[in-house]
Amino acid sequence: MKLNIQYIIIILSVIFFSCENDKHIRVYKIKKQMPQEKEERKITSKTNSEFEWVAPKEWKEVQGHSMRIVSFEVPSATGLGDLSITSFSGASGGIQANVNRWENQIGLSPSSLEKINKISESRVSKLGKYEVFELVNLENQNSAIIASIFKLKETTLFVKLSINVAGLKTSRNQFINFCDSIGFIK
Amino acid sequence: MLKILYNFISSPKIFVYTVLWLMILVFFGTLAQKDIGLYASQMKYFSSYIFLFYDYIPLPGGRITLLLMTLNLSSSLFRKTLWKIKKIGVIILHIGGLLLLLGGGVTAIFSSEGNMVIEEGGKVNYTDDYHRMELCFVNLSLQDSLEYTVFDEELLVEGNTISYDKIGLEIDIISRIKNTRIQNRITEADSVYKGFLKQFVLLPKEPEKENTQNRPSLIFRIRGSENNADGIYGLFLGQKDLDIFNFKNEKYFSEFRKERTYLPFSIELLDFKKVLHPGTQVAKSFSSEINLIENQIPRRVLIQMNEPLRHMGYTFFQASFIEELKSESTVLAVVKNYGRLFPYISSIIMSAGLLVHLIINLPKMIKKNNVTKA
Numbered sequence: 001m002k003l004n005i006q007y008i009i010i011i012l013s014v015i016f017f018s019c020e021n022d023k024h025i026r027v028y029k030i031k032k033q034m035p036q037e038k039e040e041r042k043i044t045s046k047t048n049s050e051f052e053w054v055a056p057k058e059w060k061e062v063q064g065h066s067m068r069i070v071s072f073e074v075p076s077a078t079g080l081g082d083l084s085i086t087s088f089s090g091a092s093g094g095i096q097a098n099v100n101r102w103e104n105q106i107g108l109s110p111s112s113l114e115k116i117n118k119i120s121e122s123r124v125s126k127l128g129k130y131e132v133f134e135l136v137n138l139e140n141q142n143s144a145i146i147a148s149i150f151k152l153k154e155t156t157l158f159v160k161l162s163i164n165v166a167g168l169k170t171s172r173n174q175f176i177n178f179c180d181s182i183g184f185i186k
Numbered sequence: 187m188l189k190i191l192y193n194f195i196s197s198p199k200i201f202v203y204t205v206l207w208l209m210i211l212v213f214f215g216t217l218a219q220k221d222i223g224l225y226a227s228q229m230k231y232f233s234s235y236i237f238l239f240y241d242y243i244p245l246p247g248g249r250i251t252l253l254l255m256t257l258n259l260s261s262s263l264f265r266k267t268l269w270k271i272k273k274i275g276v277i278i279l280h281i282g283g284l285l286l287l288l289g290g291g292v293t294a295i296f297s298s299e300g301n302m303v304i305e306e307g308g309k310v311n312y313t314d315d316y317h318r319m320e321l322c323f324v325n326l327s328l329q330d331s332l333e334y335t336v337f338d339e340e341l342l343v344e345g346n347t348i349s350y351d352k353i354g355l356e357i358d359i360i361s362r363i364k365n366t367r368i369q370n371r372i373t374e375a376d377s378v379y380k381g382f383l384k385q386f387v388l389l390p391k392e393p394e395k396e397n398t399q400n401r402p403s404l405i406f407r408i409r410g411s412e413n414n415a416d417g418i419y420g421l422f423l424g425q426k427d428l429d430i431f432n433f434k435n436e437k438y439f440s441e442f443r444k445e446r447t448y449l450p451f452s453i454e455l456l457d458f459k460k461v462l463h464p465g466t467q468v469a470k471s472f473s474s475e476i477n478l479i480e481n482q483i484p485r486r487v488l489i490q491m492n493e494p495l496r497h498m499g500y501t502f503f504q505a506s507f508i509e510e511l512k513s514e515s516t517v518l519a520v521v522k523n524y525g526r527l528f529p530y531i532s533s534i535i536m537s538a539g540l541l542v543h544l545i546i547n548l549p550k551m552i553k554k555n556n557v558t559k560a
Contacts (some may be wrong), residue, residue, distance in 0.1 A: 024337065024338035024339075024340045024341045025336065025337055025338070025341070025348075025350060026333065026334075026335075026338070027333065027334065027335050027336070027352070028333075028334050028336075028448075029328070029331040029332065029333050029334070030331060030332050030334065031330060031331050032330055032331055032332060114370065117426075120426060121426060122426045122428055124324075124326065124332075124439075127437060128326050128437055129326070129428065129430055130432065148220045173307070
């Protein structure tokens with residue numbers, strides 16, 4: 001059989017281009033993190049609300065204000081912190097108004113929305129996406145707040161931990177894990 | 187015709203010219219690093235088939251040159267004149283050279299490199315590519331898992347439309363920005379802009395020489411969501427405030443991130459240590475004490491400078507660290523190189539080839555030397 005250059009080019013082209021993988025779309029699933037499965041020291045806590053969560057064993061559930069869904073005493077080496085979960089209908093003033101209110105509580109001047117967006121951290125919990133805000137007054141080591149805002153369909157859920165600056169550093173990861181674990185009661 | 191082609195391809199002159207051309211590429215590629223950075227220079231001169239010299243003159247790049255060299259070496263093996271016992275050394279040498287080129291090809295096509303950032307106390311089971319990006323949509327509505335739909339770098343080209351039937355979406359890539367400046371909108375945004383782009387605009391700025399210092403972004407239009415999620419969205423690398431959409435009653439968020447490769451094991455950072463040069467803030471050495479967790483069984487390993495961890499074809503080098511107010515993170519460079527052994531093997535083969543050739547030709551050379559002396 002007599003081959004000429006055109007045939008060779010065609011054959012080589014077919015070989016080369018058939019190697020191109022045009023499946024550039026991948027789909028995979030990753031199991032949502034369930035802290036209670038991994039760490040025995042944590043316990044699941046529920047109240048009469050529609051939410052459930054996994055709280056660290058060291059945290060003590062206490063009677064709080066009637067507006068609160070739940071309150072915890074958060075121990076740290078430098079004192080106790082106060083954690084609360086509250087839920088309000090609608091946007092409840094929005095992110096800026098609430099962060100400014102917390103800033104005022106620890107003696108900070110109110111920040112613009114742009115600055116708030118810069119300092120916020122987006123995370124995903126069983127309820128969906130939420131924002132974490134860490135507010136520290138460097139002039140007053142006794143005042144710090146770490147809080148999360150969950151914008152739900154009809155309500156806004158607030159998780160707030162008031163603690164001293166040193167306590168915030170040691171309790172931060174527990175707070176984040178706690179917020180990640182909040183979900184609707186199945 | 188075939189014979190002419192074969193004679194041309196297998197000509198030793200081709201090998202000489204390609205070697206010379208490679209030397210020129212190495213010279214200009216090295217100089218170009220000063221102006222365009224290491225990665226851009228590597229892509230332009232060595233990882234390309236054809237490149238534009240001074241933006242006008244098309245010239246063969248590293249890949250086509252090496253491909254030509256491989257064809258030349260392999261076709262020369264079919265020369266009848268080569269297959270003689272006295273040329274066994276040359277044959278071995280050719281095979282060694284071919285193996286080296288083959289290893290280069292394997293490395294270029296299949297190898298991957300990236301980094302792994304682990305916070306102290308944290309656990310990570312994926313690596314982020316240094317340069318390649320991906321767009322992913324994450325379904326948050328599943329009960330116990332997050333479903334990721336990932337669109338690779340190749341699809342994220344300006345003007346391209348991605349149709350993905352599974353979630354009934356059409357995504358038009360409007361703009362891909364290499365380095366981004368984020369600016370507040372001065373006037374109210376048109377209703378077509380959604381999420382983050384309602385308040386901000388993504389503008390291009392002069393790219394940095396080192397690609398890893400750039401903040402890439404992507405502007406795309408979503409069609410076919412059958413609700414008000416249709417519109418133009420913007421994402422940038424490292425974005426915190428991710429937009430959530432609803433598609434067919436399921437909640438998604440999208441993310442533009444470094445291409446992620448999942449590993450069959452995970453690494454937990456137990457402790458990160460750094461030693462500074464006395465009286466300075468310059469790191470002398472740093473090390474990561476880690477748990478290598480495979481099938482839920484942890485194994486304690488110490489990774490430090492010049493002492494990488496090698497596991498399942500991956501090599502983890504201690505590359506850098508991130509020090510923040512509240513925590514420290516280690517940065518491990520992760521390399522998977524399928525062609526890692528080729529240079530060693532081919533070097534041994536080529537050395538053996540040269541030795542055999544020398545031994546075979548030694549009597550002839552001695553004889554020739556004696557004749558010259560006489």
